[in-house]
Amino acid sequence: MNMDKQNIFWQIQDGALPAPPAAVTLGMRFTAIDADAGTLETQFQAKPEFTNPAGNIQGGFLAAMLDDTMGPALAATLAAAEFAPTLNLNVSFQRTAKVGVITGKGRVIKQGRDICFLEGELYQDGHLIASATATAMIRRLTV
Amino acid sequence: MNMDKQNIFWQIQDGALPAPPAAVTLGMRFTAIDADAGTLETQFQAKPEFTNPAGNIQGGFLAAMLDDTMGPALAATLAAAEFAPTLNLNVSFQRTAKVGVITGKGRVIKQGRDICFLEGELYQDGHLIASATATAMIRRLTV
Numbered sequence: 001m002n003m004d005k006q007n008i009f010w011q012i013q014d015g016a017l018p019a020p021p022a023a024v025t026l027g028m029r030f031t032a033i034d035a036d037a038g039t040l041e042t043q044f045q046a047k048p049e050f051t052n053p054a055g056n057i058q059g060g061f062l063a064a065m066l067d068d069t070m071g072p073a074l075a076a077t078l079a080a081a082e083f084a085p086t087l088n089l090n091v092s093f094q095r096t097a098k099v100g101v102i103t104g105k106g107r108v109i110k111q112g113r114d115i116c117f118l119e120g121e122l123y124q125d126g127h128l129i130a131s132a133t134a135t136a137m138i139r140r141l142t143v
Numbered sequence: 144m145n146m147d148k149q150n151i152f153w154q155i156q157d158g159a160l161p162a163p164p165a166a167v168t169l170g171m172r173f174t175a176i177d178a179d180a181g182t183l184e185t186q187f188q189a190k191p192e193f194t195n196p197a198g199n200i201q202g203g204f205l206a207a208m209l210d211d212t213m214g215p216a217l218a219a220t221l222a223a224a225e226f227a228p229t230l231n232l233n234v235s236f237q238r239t240a241k242v243g244v245i246t247g248k249g250r251v252i253k254q255g256r257d258i259c260f261l262e263g264e265l266y267q268d269g270h271l272i273a274s275a276t277a278t279a280m281i282r283r284l285t286v
Contacts, residue, residue, distance in 0.1 A: 012196065020194065020196045020201070021193065022193050022194055022195055024192065025192045025193065049168045050164065051163065051165055052165055053163045058163070058165035058210060059214075059232060060203075060210030060211060061165060061203075063203050063206035063210065063234070064203025064204050066203065067201060067202050067203030067206065071195075071202075083197065085239070088234065088236070089206055090233045090234075091231065091234075093228065093232075096228070
């Protein structure tokens with residue numbers, strides 16, 4: 001683990017960089033971060049503007065929440081010059097979600113030199129609503 | 144194909160029902176619809192509020208656009224009392240996307256009595272930026 005508190009993730013947590021707009025849009029905040037374990041927990045505000053014709057949260061917005069739960073679990077562990085775009089995101093929807101609070105759990109399953117495997121789940125009112133796996137690739141800025 | 148112009152999809156197109164909030168949030172409109180072929184084309188406005196720390200569109204919002212491209216391709220074909228929640232959404236990210244116009248193509252690959260298989264792609268400035276497959280299940284309202 002070559003975690004570096006100067007990476008983008010920690011600069012955002014420290015307030016040195018602003019929160020990413022996508023996270024603000026999703027009403028996201030971190031409720032637990034363990035960079036050594038490669039795990040974190042999130043909380044989102046599922047808003048009326050995320051709903052489908054049935055009045056449930058559109059699945060794609062749940063996918064966005066999962067991406068914003070798994071990605072940071074990896075980002076927290078990176079060195080300052082590293083970033084890790086998602087290559088693939090695979091989401092299964094177990095239950096409809098309503099407007100309101102959604103919580104997330106994300107973790108790094110395997111961190112290779114380049115390729116990393118991630119997992120995450122979303123919950124509402126104690127029920128599993130969606131789960132995902134993702135593949136990400138660590139890239140290094142060369143200066 | 145038991146398409147029924149009284150289904151929710153066509154009621155929205157006809158203005159009898161409002162556009163879904165998720166589609167409004169994504170700045171979505173349809174540019175082509177062929178319900179007989181099970182295909183359609185979409186256009187989205189990728190907004191600054193969808194960006195990640197690198198200033199690119201967060202992958203999850205691209206997943207939401209793909210869900211809103213593939214889901215309607217199926218929804219356009221359904222009978223009035225049918226709806227089709229997504230069970231699984233698998234997205235691959237080929238290229239970073241910027242704030243601006245994104246176009247989508249979605250299609251029904253196989254429509255069974257219950258289980259349907261969908262595909263879709265997103266493009267920006269002529270380049271493929273993300274592709275997806277989805278599995279959806281047709282449910283019928285019983286009254």
